[in-house]
Amino acid sequence: MYELRQVDKHFPGVHALKAVDFKVNRHEIVGLVGENGAGKSTLMKVIYGAYQPDGGDVTIDGTVVRFQNPRQAMNHGIGMVFQEQSLILNLTVMENIFLGYEQQFVKFGIIDWKAMAQAAKAQLAKVKLDIDPATTTSDLSFAQRQLVELAKVLTLEERIDGDLVILLDEPTSVLAKEEVELLFGLVRDLTKRASFIFVSHRMDEVLELSDRIYVMKDGAVVDVVAHDAADIDAIQHKMVGREVDKEYYREQKQKPYDAAQALVSFDQVSCGRRYNDISFDLHPGEVLCLVGTEGSGREAILRTIFGLETPTAGTVKIKGEQVTSFAAQSGVARGVGYIPRERKIEGIVAGMNVYENMTLSQMPNYSSGGVLKVGEEKAMARTWIERLGIKTPDVYKDCGGLSGGNQQKVVLAKWRSGGADIMLLDHPTRGLDIGAKEDVYEMIREMSAAGVGIILVADTLEEAIGLSHTILVIKDGAFQKRFDGTPGAKPTLYDLVHHMI
């Protein structure tokens, strides 16, 4: 019903889409996978009208259409649920749902709030969300917001006579497992009324949900597989274009750590309502994974060690010394490195180039008397660009223009080159494609072998299990259980989930 034929899209210096054929049938869920930079997001933007293709046709039921902007696409029944949280937080739920389409509730220039609330209620019912439509959006949980976004797109149903195509861009990235299940149930249910295009980095989820899967690589569709014929390894092979390491998490490289000394010790530490009474030790060479649902307190623990949060009770020791003042500066001075989840906001400074970003945390090492030694900075940057295989034309490249994986490597280089021996990794592989993920895993093993203590909040449970020496399960800010992760004796997914929820 909805079809792209031989669609091309060029940007200066990039052939982003190469004669892409893409088709969505009624009541179908189509998966779309590919590495970062494979052209997924360009394709999506063409579909929902943010970009106009340079060549080829977009057809709906055989009629050629051309969208100048997202609104025109919406008027043809194409809606988008965004990857980033795209609700406007200071508005109420119903305002968000009908944003841009308030006119239907306006009588004599006056908005009929009651009518809007009623209509919003109906939309929320579609996604089985029972909340007051007048709630301010910032008061909702992430999962609730995700459902509101879906409800917002579903308003197309009333507005459009024809068929609906709804794009779901990484809808599960902020959701916990059971919430994902709920969302999937909902989506399957909704196929009665709409078709879906599902984009995710989580291969298992794509496989589980999709009827057909489009695999993209370098701006072209390289394969289309049906649900029943799908095989993770085969798809990954197509995406990456080479054999994926069987030892995905590099377990063979996991070496025992030195339990004799402790880099970080938490002794009955509490931090307000975020977490309570947490105790553990991190040793040199150890990969310690904090596992829990969103909001269980794992990030807050990381931020405490780095100095961004001040605990309300208990003792924190770093390298034997008790920490009294909690500030990022002192964390850095003690050799703590932090790879934040919000890479683009907290990780790199967009607008600053590669070497400037790499030395940001360690300027005293590259200056004397406050005067920078730019030559040394560049030399260091070149060394690390080579060492980590960072893809950048030169050290002057604005980091905001690098791909996600390379940005992550720059952040890593920043800490590693500064000699950080306690690394805090918050979702380090989030949003990275398989190749980049493997690079990150490789680096974690290298650091571990070099005696760096690592605390990890992983993107998936598999990742946590595969990478860690030790797993701590946390629920609602309280410690639940400690698992040992020696290769061969690793806990199972079920073991962990059992204690998480």
Place this chain on the structure above:
Amino acid sequence: MSFIKKFIEQETVSRRNFLLASAYGVSGAAALRMFGPSPVQAMTFADPTIAWSYRNRTNPYWNEIVSGGEAFVESLGKSKEALTHLINEGSSEKSLADVKALLAKTNGELALAIDTNDAPNARPVVEACAEAGAFVSTLWNKTDDLHPWDFGDNYVSHMSWSDEKPAEQTARILLEAIGGKGGVVHLGGIASNNPAIERLQGLKNALADYPDVELLDAQPADWDTQKANQIMSSFLTRYGDEITGVHCANDTIGYGVLEALRAEGMSVPIVTYDGNPQAVELVAKGEILATVFTNPHWGGGITASLAYHAATGAFKPSEEPNEHREFYGPTIMVTPEDALEFKANYLDNVPTYDWKDYWGPSNGPITYK
């Protein structure tokens, strides 16, 4: 709060004495002769550019000044447009920069009439003109240590008004009108402006003879109608019926005060300063008891004329006595009795002045305290 105020006022007085000691004490009289009377005759020009530099066009006072300048230019047989306007918008920096730009443009062939916006700005303006060989006459603002005779011919003249006496006279009219008892408030100009200081001093001088009248408060209204309006209404709250008279530093302040009183349906005697047409009408109606006309039209014309004629060599400033270099402008008291007559003579029909009678209407040499 008056105890705080008293304390701070005492502090101010003692520190002001210190200021006087430091700034005037060392060698106030021995003025620097940077450019000295030059031995060679200053170069004169056949047809110098004539320019007026002033604060802004939004104040009727300056419009009158400008009209005088334009009348003078027309008397030379030129069109009005021949007068170059430099407007500083209340910025000394722009005032100086514009003068410098004009000096560069005219290559020094310039006859400049200027109010430098703020007293300290007069020195660099005059120095720049002298250096470029241009001729400058100043109005109102200059510091006490700066004198035309220290710059040979190039600093032609300075005209100011001694506002203390006329302000004292209007104050007396006000104090008589309220029967010599009660309370008055004063709304002043920008606090550091010379005329603002003198006009308040005039009021204080008059008050010395009226022991039963209290000066309730004096606040600067920055020559601004809206600000005067707000301050007056606050005064009404603080002092209420105690206010039996209002002394304003100029007409525009007076308008704000009148409106504040009108809003309350009150009527309190007020006096103002400047003699703007609108104020004169109000005097005629009796809404203002008195204002002082300083003849800005003549002032604007004669200042330009002095600079121009010195520049053309029609007269040689350095040969004139000091009282022809620094002098007070004329003042005319306008009261309800003579307001209409005054209006007919000076405002409705602007008299044709002899722009070569430089010092006729002037009011004696400037004296320093």
Place this chain on the structure above:
Amino acid sequence: MAEALLVEGMETRIMSDITAQTAPPARWLTRERVIKWAPLLVLLFLVLLFPFFEWLEDFREAKDHIYLADSRFFSIRNAARIAIAATPALMVAIGVTFIIIMGSIDLSMEGTVSVCAVIFAFAFLGWGGTLASWAWLAIPLALLVGAVVGCINGLVHVRLKIPSFMASLAMGFVGTGFALLLTGGDRIRVEDELFRSLLTVRWFNFPIMCYVALAMLLIAWFIQSRTTLGRNFYAVGGGEELAHASGLNVSRVRIMGFTLAGVFFAMGALLAVGRIGIAETATGNNFMFISITAVVVGGTALWGGIGGVWNTLVGVLIVNVINNGMVVIGLPNYVQDGVLGLLVIAAVVLSTDRKTVSFVK
């Protein structure tokens, strides 16, 4: 310029049952609530503070003085005076409130007010000089002029992609310059008794202009809360790109916002002329900083999305109460500026929710 990032995204949240109703705040006196009402509390505090100083002064001089009852500051007549002083500024501040809610800023008010005042006065005098003639058409004309100036401002900002700070600052110069060009520096008196009854006729102790301002405030509130445009201001301020992606014509909303602000600036001009009976190039002077300060003091955030016209009313009153109160208690004029500055800082500090803002510039 004023940029802040909500830490919302990084704040960890406890998520239990996905479909659960969001729990209503358990306590009545929550932090959020206190912060929301902080500007009003500051206003109340100030209203009680100045009479205290009056009382203190009389107490030291051993005069009889019952706190509040004998206060000159705390009286209906003074309330009317504060109201008169505040009305033009309130109109201007309401206009700029809409812009600030959008996360933009408008610095063109001084020029716009002057232009509107001057054109109004010319038209009013030219068409009869009294409200009882066709001259009343000067009022809609002035509002139209305000709308046009605001619209040009918005067009320059949106179409030329110049940040609003710079675009409106330059438009302010143009406006003042245009007013000067029209008047040549003259002041225009508007003496019509009927028009001046805005100031001279009082209902229940307050002059008519206060009721006009109140009516405009209600209209602004209506626009803010009951019209699509008003709600779209909040959407744009809360997340412009998201609003755009939702199909909102953000450019149109912005231009409409600046146009609407222009209308309110024109209203401010009319009331300013009504108050002193004079229209001149200087009519707009001093509105810029005072109105923006008032908006911020009222609790509308400069980074957009938060606040509204009632906040602005409170903010304008706070600033005017301080100005009036300082004179009333006899504070020496040269400390008044400094005290105003410090009180403004204090008021903003009290009404900022430091927990939801991670940094401010």
Place this chain on the structure above:
Amino acid sequence: MSFERIKPHLPWITLLVLVLLVGIANPSFFDPAGLLSLVSDVVPLFIMALGMTFAIYIGGIDLSVQQMANLVTVIATVYLANFGIGVAVIAIAAGFIIGAFSGFVTTRLFVPSFVSTLAMGFVALSAAKYLSGQRALYMDAELRDASFGWMFGRTAGVPHELAIAVVLLAIAWFLQTRTTFGRALKAVGSGELAAVASGLNVDRVKILAFAISGVFAAIAGLIFSVKLSGGDANLANGFLLLAIVAVLVGGTPLTGGVGGVINTAIGTLIVMVIRSAMVYLEIDATQQQMVFGIVLIAAIALTIDRSKLRGVVK
């Protein structure tokens, strides 16, 4: 040569075009002595704008600079007799303290700099009014020349004022590009949260930026005071908006992290050219302000590099 390549050079191209336009209309504009004099007269404004650049570079603004300069003109005039050249130290210290306090209020108390600096400006104004006794004061000429006469001489035809400006520009440029502090400023301006997460003491950087802005404003006030040989609480009025305009026209947007002190130098020159064009082209007095505004819109439209205004134009 694509348009993208030209973009970063637009500010000085605009300057050049303006200079040529004015010069063609009135060739006397090209007189070197006249130009030199015009440039040296804009020095106090330039120095103030230079300081303001630091505040804007981190994404803030400093509205206290004009009042700061007012205060310094008074300080310099009042204390010249007592301290001689030492008043420079007092002036700079005053600038630093008031600027740092604005910075403190902004960073620690979360008051937007638009309001905090405006308010601190009022405080400085009060101090200036109090110190001056609300009068225009003037310096004793001999004392002035003994302590600060060197500021206004000429060496080899170059006004010393200009030399001071160049030295200060060089210092500011060095600070911005070659020091850890300058790097930290850029990080704070472009991505404050990442700077925090890199362990930078962001609050200190921001407070210092405002303090530097205050110091430069104080130096501007001092030079202006010496130039005018006096001081009062309104002497520096009219500087503020022009200083902001100079920074913006130079191509340092209010969003921070882009542009810098060299841009401000160009921006100040653009302002100077536009302003003196009024005189050179004999624009009618009542039209000057309007023309200034219109030319300004055109200049800003030309000079700002929109691709670097990350995200939306607000």
